Amino acid sequence: MSTRAVRKEEEENLLRRADDLCRQNNLRLTPIRERVYRELVQSGGPVGAYDLVDRLSSDKKRLAPVTIYRALDFLRDAGLVHRLATQNSYVVSHGQPDVNAMKIMFVDSKTGETIEVHSTEVAEAVRKAAEQAGFKSVSPFMEVEGELNRQS
Amino acid sequence: MSTRAVRKEEEENLLRRADDLCRQNNLRLTPIRERVYRELVQSGGPVGAYDLVDRLSSDKKRLAPVTIYRALDFLRDAGLVHRLATQNSYVVSHGQPDVNAMKIMFVDSKTGETIEVHSTEVAEAVRKAAEQAGFKSVSPFMEVEGELNRQS
DNA sequence: TTATTTTTGATACAAAGTAGCAAAACGAAA
DNA sequence: TTTCGTTTTGCTACTTTGTATCAAAAATAA
Ligand SMILES: [Zn+2]
Ligand SMILES: [Zn+2]
Ligand SMILES: [Zn+2]
Ligand SMILES: [Zn+2]
Numbered sequence: 634m635s636t637r638a639v640r641k642e643e644e645e646n647l648l649r650r651a652d653d654l655c656r657q658n659n660l661r662l663t664p665i666r667e668r669v670y671r672e673l674v675q676s677g678g679p680v681g682a683y684d685l686v687d688r689l690s691s692d693k694k695r696l697a698p699v700t701i702y703r704a705l706d707f708l709r710d711a712g713l714v715h716r717l718a719t720q721n722s723y724v725v726s727h728g729q730p731d732v733n734a735m736k737i738m739f740v741d742s743k744t745g746e747t748i749e750v751h752s753t754e755v756a757e758a759v760r761k762a763a764e765q766a767g768f769k770s771v772s773p774f775m776e777v778e779g780e781l782n783r784q785s
Numbered sequence: 786m787s788t789r790a791v792r793k794e795e796e797e798n799l800l801r802r803a804d805d806l807c808r809q810n811n812l813r814l815t816p817i818r819e820r821v822y823r824e825l826v827q828s829g830g831p832v833g834a835y836d837l838v839d840r841l842s843s844d845k846k847r848l849a850p851v852t853i854y855r856a857l858d859f860l861r862d863a864g865l866v867h868r869l870a871t872q873n874s875y876v877v878s879h880g881q882p883d884v885n886a887m888k889i890m891f892v893d894s895k896t897g898e899t900i901e902v903h904s905t906e907v908a909e910a911v912r913k914a915a916e917q918a919g920f921k922s923v924s925p926f927m928e929v930e931g932e933l934n935r936q937s
Numbered sequence: 938t939t940a941t942t943t944t945t946g947a948t949a950c951a952a953a954g955t956a957g958c959a960a961a962a963c964g965a966a967a
Numbered sequence: 968t969t970t971c972g973t974t975t976t977g978c979t980a981c982t983t984t985g986t987a988t989c990a991a992a993a994a995t996a997a
Contacts, residue, residue, distance in 0.1 A: 661963085663975070682953070697978065702954065718870035718928075721953065737911070739918045748918040755910040759889070762907055763931055766891045766900040771931035776870075779915055779923035813994085815944070834984070849947065854985065873984065 640677075647674050647725065651713050660711055665689075665696075669704040670713060670725070679722035679740075679747055717776055720745055735759060736774045741781040748781075792829075799826050799877065803865050812863055817841075817848075821856040822865060822877070831874035831892075831899055869928055872897055887911060888926045893933040900933075 651670055655662040662670075672688055673680055680688075682701050690696045705723055708714035715726050715738060724738070727749050735756035739748045756773070763771045803822055807814040814822075824840055825832055832840075834853050842848045857875055860866035867878050867890060876890070879901050887908035891900045908925070915923045 661974080663962095665976080697976090698953080699955070699978085700976070703976080737914055737918075739915060739920050739923070741920075742924075748920070750914045750918045752910060752914045755907065755914055758904060758906040758910045759929060762889055762902045762904045763891060763929070766889075766902045767934050767936075768891050768893075768900070768931040769934050771891070771929050772894075775927055775929050777911060777915070777923050777927050779920040782919050782921050784919075813943080815993095817945080849945090850984080851947090851986070852945070855945080 644671075644674050647727075651711075654711065654713070658711070660707075665700060666704045666707050669701060670708055673708075673714060673723060673725045679717050679720055679724040679745060681720075681722045685723075715774060717747070719776055719778060732773075734773070738774070738776045739781075740776060740778050742778050743780065746781060796823075796826050799879075803863075806865070807863065810863070812859075817852060818856045818859050821853060822860055825860075825866060825875060825877045831869050831872055831876040831897060833872075833874045837875075867926060869899065871928055871930060884925075886925070890926070890928045891933075892928060892930050894930050895932070898933060 648667075648671060651667075652662060654660070668689055669685055672685055682698065682705060685701045685705075686696050686698055689701070705714060705716070709716060709723075712730060713726055714723050715736075716723055717738065717740060720740060722745070724747055726736070728736070728751055730736075731751050731753075733756060734751035734753045737750045737752060737755060739750065741747070759771060759775075763769075800819075800823060803819075804814060806812070820841055821837060824837055834857060835850065837853045837857075838848050838850055841853070857866060857868070861868060861875075864882060865878055867876050867888075868874075869876060869890065869892060872892060874897070876899055878888070880888070880903055882888075883903050883905075885908060886903035886905045889902050889904060889907060891902065893899070911923060911927075915921075
């Protein structure tokens with residue numbers, strides 16, 4: 634099977650899982666919301682909101698930014714998409730949401746490429762640090778910039 | 786000694802240390818850079834760039850945003866100030882820069898209040914996770930949202 | 938001094954995100 | 968099916984955040 638086909642299959646898996654998740658939680662994965670999610674999935678990386686406006690607009694119909702932002706808000710609330718604050722961009726959340734793990738989004742400083750890793754060790758260490766700081770709970774998501782090993 | 790006086794003393798410590806740091810590294814802590822840093826120190830928390838514009842502008846002289854952004858860029862490069870990407874704001878870096886520690890900025894989701902904690906445990910756990918993700922190095926700074934214990 | 942580099946000022950602009958309200962679509966009753 | 972309240976979408980305009988550009992000023996070096 635070609636890597637192209639593999640990716641296509643992964644895309645369909647993500648779409649199906651998003652569909653299931655929404656159905657199970659009585660959330661409505663409406664056409665635009667699905668189109669935004671699909672575009673993020675297909676891009677394979679972080680995409681800016683105004684990029685999504687362009688990509689999902691046709692010559693006939695230009696979407697308003699707020700339409701995209703609303704769809705993104707929905708997808709984020711559903712846990713399907715993360716916002717990368719340092720990049721002003723949005724990226725699909727991979728992996729089953731493991732409640733005890735910290736979801737770390739590593740962002741390559743050069744290219745903006747991201748890789749998501751889940752780690753219970755980091756979660757535990759951050760929880761301890763949070764306690765020190767007087768925080769009772771912390772977000773299970775964080776963003777860390779770094780340099781990707783450039784394998785040519 | 787009053788807590789007010791204690792804070793004043795802390796402020797002066799930070800200013801002096803910033804001055805020393807710049808002198809030692811041949812960096813120029815010019816008047817406007819120092820004013821921006823001082824304002825951040827005195828505020829005791831994160832402040833937005835345009836807030837700084839207002840606070841440092843007088844009736845006679847209105848500073849241009851770019852002036853503030855340049856000062857902030859300098860201060861960030863010097864390691865004196867952090868940008869909180871999730872809050873679009875800037876905050877002074879506390880603590881001696883311990884090279885082996887992760888500097889975690891906990892941000893209260895409700896108030897925006899921040900507390901900085903340095904942790905070698907988190908640094909180590911993140912480093913391991915980064916290795917998994919194929920990252921050779923990571924930023925020693927991260928931002929985590931959470932809920933502060935509300936001590937009334 | 939004179940030349941070179943760095944910093945600041947001023948204007949305009951770009952990019953990211955939101956407010957407000959009306960129309961449309963949807964979902965649950967009746 | 969019709970009614971009615973709720974949710975979603977479209978549309979316009981607007982706010983907030985951050986930059987590009989180029990000239991003037993200040994600092995540093997020669
Ligand atoms: Zn939301
Ligand atoms: Zn995720
Ligand atoms: Zn810089
Ligand atoms: Zn710091």
